[in-house]
Each structure stands twice: as structure tokens, then as C-alpha cells.
Amino acid sequence: MSIGILGIKVGMTQIFNKEGLAYPATIIQAGPCTVTQIKTIKHHGYNAIQIGYWRVHTTCLTKAQLGHLNKVNTTALRYLAEYRVKSTEEFQLGNLVTAQDFKIGQSVHISGKKIGKGFSGCQKRHNFCRGPMSHGSKNHRQPGSIGPGTTPGRVFPGKRMAGRSRSIMSTIKNLQIIDINCSQNLIVIKGAVPGAKGSLLNIKI
Incomplete structure (x- = not known):
């Protein structure tokens, strides 16, 4: 497994x-990680196993996250991960995945x-690229101009x-x-x- x-x-x-x-x-x-959900082609369109890791207090999670974990009667787990599998017949909810x-x-x-x-x-x-390093230059490592003037009067998203x-x-x-x-x-x-x-x-x- x-x-x-x-x-x-x-x-x-x-x-x-x-x-x-x-x-x-x-x-x-x-680990140890707990199997928190089993996804099948019939219900989800693909086969996958979801596991949870790192026990925390219930106040660290939202009500939606707690409701998802309560379906398998497990403790509050902070991290969830999903792995694709060919078949889900070997897995059951609540099983542990360990280093073994x-x-x-x-x-x-x-x-x-x-x-x-x-x-x-x-x-x-x-x-x-840097600016000229000679005496009198005031642009050594500055980014330079970051946008146009009055039109559009703002910096475009994604500017490096x-x-x-x-x-x-x-x-x-x-x-x-x-x-x-x-x-x-x-x-x-x-x-x-x-x-x-x-x-x-x-x-x-």
C-alpha cells in the first residue's frame, strides 16, 4: 500500500x-498519515487516495474542514494530500500510511x-542589468521607471x-x-x- x-x-x-x-x-x-477520502471513477471521475497529516486542535481548522474529517471519525489534521492510483480496492477509510x-x-x-x-x-x-557605475551616475541598482505617466496613471499588475x-x-x-x-x-x-x-x-x- x-x-x-x-x-x-x-x-x-x-x-x-x-x-x-x-x-x-x-x-x-x-507520517503516520490517515486515509481521509477514497475517490473513484464512478463518483469523482478518477481514482485517488487522500491522506491527512499532522494532528492539531480543532480550533485550527474551519467548520468545512472539520466536517470533511468527521466523516471518517478522525482527529483534526492540518495537511491533506491526494495521490492517483490505478485501483482503490486495497484501501479503506481510516487506514494508516507509515514509513513501513x-x-x-x-x-x-x-x-x-x-x-x-x-x-x-x-x-x-x-x-x-545594472546602471553605469561611473562617477556621477545616480542609477546603479535602481529598478528604473515602473510605469507610464498620466495615462493610465497606474502600475500594471505583474510588473517585475x-x-x-x-x-x-x-x-x-x-x-x-x-x-x-x-x-x-x-x-x-x-x-x-x-x-x-x-x-x-x-x-x-
Whole structure:
């Protein structure tokens, strides 16, 4: 029943193999996740399994979210994710998805939100050219004109300007699982994954 799982990035370490070579590794606290909805072709047009992760207090969710989770008599879960499957016969509402459902040596795709680079200017964020650096120039790293004058008298939406940079979703494919700790629901991935420590990760097969 290995479909995918949600987890939290614990941090990075290094692991030595039998030859003494060190490999970078990422430790992920994966699950346990609860199956909260089963979608079928007959009712929804496609087969998929929805799982929930990270128990929270009921005040952290809306009434609509709580009503959706109450249908399967589960606790309040903050994060939901959906995975397409060929058949839903193996799954039942309320089943748990844990690190035990994965295998060492298996390849997975991991998605997460990048750390980002904070508030950045136009040159770093959009690769703008700088102005002349000679004496007397008053346009070194300024963005320049941002719009026309009286007509239309406003800045068009989508104008490339300074702001929060590169904190976007990213996916790294074909990462290898090199170790699994089923008692603590830990999965060790070879290499680095997107996101900072404590960020949410989506592990897909």
C-alpha cells in the first residue's frame, strides 16, 4: 500500500558506507498519515487516495474542514494530500500510511517549498542589468521607471519589481531511500531535498 506520504524535514547528516565513503543524507519524519477520502471513477471521475497529516486542535481548522474529517471519525489534521492510483480496492477509510510501507533502495520524488532568498532587488530576483557605475551616475541598482505617466496613471499588475524571492515549490526526482526506522517513522534519503528544517515535504512514488 505504498502510494506516497507526507512528512517533516528533520535535518541533514552524513552516512558512511562499507568502503568508508561519506554520503550526504536527509532525515524525514514521515507520517503516520490517515486515509481521509477514497475517490473513484464512478463518483469523482478518477481514482485517488487522500491522506491527512499532522494532528492539531480543532480550533485550527474551519467548520468545512472539520466536517470533511468527521466523516471518517478522525482527529483534526492540518495537511491533506491526494495521490492517483490505478485501483482503490486495497484501501479503506481510516487506514494508516507509515514509513513501513516503503522499502530501502526505492526511488521517490520529493516536493517541498524552497528556503528562498528573502527580500531581493530586481537584479537578483529578475536578472536585471545594472546602471553605469561611473562617477556621477545616480542609477546603479535602481529598478528604473515602473510605469507610464498620466495615462493610465497606474502600475500594471505583474510588473517585475523587488520582493520576496524564490520561495517556491520544487520537486527533486529519483531520490533513493537508504535507510528506514519504522519504530520512529524516519526515512533517510540520499542527498538533499527542498525546504528548511521543519518544513512540510510530499514524498511521491
